[in-house]
Amino acid sequence: MPTTLTEVTRAAAELPPKDQLKLARILMDLSEDELESSEAVQEAWDTEIRRRLRELRSGKVKGIPLEQVKRKMEARFRR
Numbered sequence: 276m277p278t279t280l281t282e283v284t285r286a287a288a289e290l291p292p293k294d295q296l297k298l299a300r301i302l303m304d305l306s307e308d309e310l311e312s313s314e315a316v317q318e319a320w321d322t323e324i325r326r327r328l329r330e331l332r333s334g335k336v337k338g339i340p341l342e343q344v345k346r347k348m349e350a351r352f353r354r
Contacts, residue, residue: 281352284352285352288348288349288352
């Protein structure tokens with residue numbers, strides 16, 4: 276049984292994507308009492324997503340290919 280955050284994270288990274296999403300939702304539900312209302316959180320995310328899309332579309336920032344991000348994350352967890 277994983278006991279450290281690093282071990283749990285590594286184990287979660289090996290899950291299929293659908294299970295990773297389920298785990299993320301479970302963790303969010305567990306911490307929801309400590310967070311703002313989910314409506315306020317959703318509104319904040321919507322605002323952030325719109326801001327990031329504007330930056331991408333305007334060329335202010337450049338996206339990073341998914342495969343590059345995956346390689347970077349895998350290298351980080353191999354340490």
